[in-house]
Amino acid sequence: xxxxxRDQVLHEATxxxxxxxxEGTSLQAVADAVGVKKPxxxxxxxxxxxxxxxxxxxxxxxxxxVVPRLLMASTRTGLAKFEAVIGELVGFFADDPDRARILxxxxxxxxxxxQEILQRQVRPWVEVVAEYIREGQRTGTVRPDVDPEPYxxxxxxxxxxxxATTPAASPLFEGGGRGPVERTVGELVRLxxxxxxxxxxxxxxxxxxxRQGGAGR
Amino acid sequence: xxxxxRDQVLHEATxxxxxxxxEGTSLQAVADAVGVKKPxxxxxxxxxxxxxxxxxxxxxxxxxxVVPRLLMASTRTGLAKFEAVIGELVGFFADDPDRARILxxxxxxxxxxxQEILQRQVRPWVEVVAEYIREGQRTGTVRPDVDPEPYxxxxxxxxxxxxATTPAASPLFEGGGRGPVERTVGELVRLxxxxxxxxxxxxxxxxxxxRQGGAGR
DNA sequence: CCTACCGATCGGTAGG
DNA sequence: CCTACCGATCGGTAGG
Numbered sequence: 276x277x278x279x280x281r282d283q284v285l286h287e288a289t290x291x292x293x294x295x296x297x298e299g300t301s302l303q304a305v306a307d308a309v310g311v312k313k314p315x316x317x318x319x320x321x322x323x324x325x326x327x328x329x330x331x332x333x334x335x336x337x338x339x340x341v342v343p344r345l346l347m348a349s350t351r352t353g354l355a356k357f358e359a360v361i362g363e364l365v366g367f368f369a370d371d372p373d374r375a376r377i378l379x380x381x382x383x384x385x386x387x388x389x390q391e392i393l394q395r396q397v398r399p400w401v402e403v404v405a406e407y408i409r410e411g412q413r414t415g416t417v418r419p420d421v422d423p424e425p426y427x428x429x430x431x432x433x434x435x436x437x438x439a440t441t442p443a444a445s446p447l448f449e450g451g452g453r454g455p456v457e458r459t460v461g462e463l464v465r466l467x468x469x470x471x472x473x474x475x476x477x478x479x480x481x482x483x484x485x486r487q488g489g490a491g492r
Numbered sequence: 493x494x495x496x497x498r499d500q501v502l503h504e505a506t507x508x509x510x511x512x513x514x515e516g517t518s519l520q521a522v523a524d525a526v527g528v529k530k531p532x533x534x535x536x537x538x539x540x541x542x543x544x545x546x547x548x549x550x551x552x553x554x555x556x557x558v559v560p561r562l563l564m565a566s567t568r569t570g571l572a573k574f575e576a577v578i579g580e581l582v583g584f585f586a587d588d589p590d591r592a593r594i595l596x597x598x599x600x601x602x603x604x605x606x607q608e609i610l611q612r613q614v615r616p617w618v619e620v621v622a623e624y625i626r627e628g629q630r631t632g633t634v635r636p637d638v639d640p641e642p643y644x645x646x647x648x649x650x651x652x653x654x655x656a657t658t659p660a661a662s663p664l665f666e667g668g669g670r671g672p673v674e675r676t677v678g679e680l681v682r683l684x685x686x687x688x689x690x691x692x693x694x695x696x697x698x699x700x701x702x703r704q705g706g707a708g709r
Numbered sequence: 710c711c712t713a714c715c716g717a718t719c720g721g722t723a724g725g
Numbered sequence: 726c727c728t729a730c731c732g733a734t735c736g737g738t739a740g741g
Binding site for chain 2 (some may be wrong): 734735737738
């Protein structure tokens with residue numbers, strides 16, 4: 276199959292870069308993980324920097340697959356839209372925490388280059404979600420003092436950071452019945468929701484759902 | 493002066509480790525930054541790992557100086573206590589964002605070792621703040637559905653991450669009158685406050701302050 | 710705190 | 726995709 280080794284290199288490089296960072300990952304280590312020799316890695320990616328960029332591009336293109344589902348959430352309103360958006364966000368990093376780890380590392384290692392990349396790849400949908408929030412402020416369901424763009428970035432930060440540092444942050448508290456990750460994500464969603472909607476709105480919606488037979492999850 | 497070079501090494505190492513990470517920082521680079529030769533660095537710190545640990549210990553001991561001020565906030569109540577605690581937290585990382593960068597990097601590079609360190613150095617005051625929150629839940633000023641430990645960790649995450657990635661995350665939105673950092677911190681405080689206190693409590697307190705002549709900052 | 714030096718490993722290339 | 730090889734740099738040591 277064409278590109279099979281290339282895909283394996285990309286996969287193992289993602290894993291190693293997430294765990295040990297760019298400077299902490301040698302091309303030899305990537306080659307060993309795949310089961311080829313080092314020059315074969317450099318046949319598929321002309322330099323180590325090239326491989327780094329390919330890993331990042333692959334990650335961002337996966338995120339691009341999620342975005343349309345965020346935009347489709349336009350048909351929903353209020354709380355349902357919120358839950359759709361935050362579900363996609365948390366799910367993306369929960370599906371593979373290495374995504375969160377690589378993004379955090381790149382943000383620290385190359386802040387200037389990441390500025391451009393975020394501006395192109397992230398800002399558009401931040402603006403879309405910020406516009407949802409402003410719409411909610413006009414209709415009165417969202418708190419008027421929410422500052423939409425920083426709000427969105429803080430919610431993303433919590434998801435990104437919580438999942439990137441799993442399980443390092445876990446032993447800072449002992450779980451009840453649920454595991455630490457579930458408890459962390461649960462509180463993240465509660466926190467984001469309580470800070471966004473006006474008093475009584477969420478409770479009102481919950482009551483409505485209960486009357487309708489508890490369709491919400 | 494005794495230990496002057498040692499202190500310079502510690503200072504430059506902190507700067508370089510924050511910017512480039514452990515694997516991305518050579519002992520030669522540290523020596524050059526201080527203006528000594530490489531073996532002199534290894535005279536003060538017997539290995540590169542030793543230097544890393546000294547940098548981390550120095551950072552944590554600075555945090556230990558802040559903690560008593562958090563505990564002293566016990567005398568205050570409700571909103572004033574919240575503002576004292578979050579002010580110390582944000583101030584610590586805002587004073588030197590390299591602190592945030594090093595903590596994030598160490599969390600990614602050595603999750604297991606950091607677990608033990610956090611358990612010893614961070615968990616105690618997380619528990620204290622969590623107890624403040626439970627107290628507020630008993631007296632009815634804090635929302636009953638707040639999960640105290642994950643709440644505290646998420647607020648810490650936002651402060652840590654926002655300041656670690658300054659200014660990389662800035663161009664994701666254009667500021668109003670204020671700069672992006674002020675806007676980010678302002679929304680962080682608003683978000684944390686709105687997600688913590690029960691409906692009406694904050695507004696009630698603000699009204700009281702206004703009547704008393706606007707003493708709040 | 711310095712000079713001189715060590716073996717190991719780094720990213721990358723030539724050539725097949 | 727491999728063998729063989731390159732100069733540069735790595736963390737660390739001996740000895741003063």
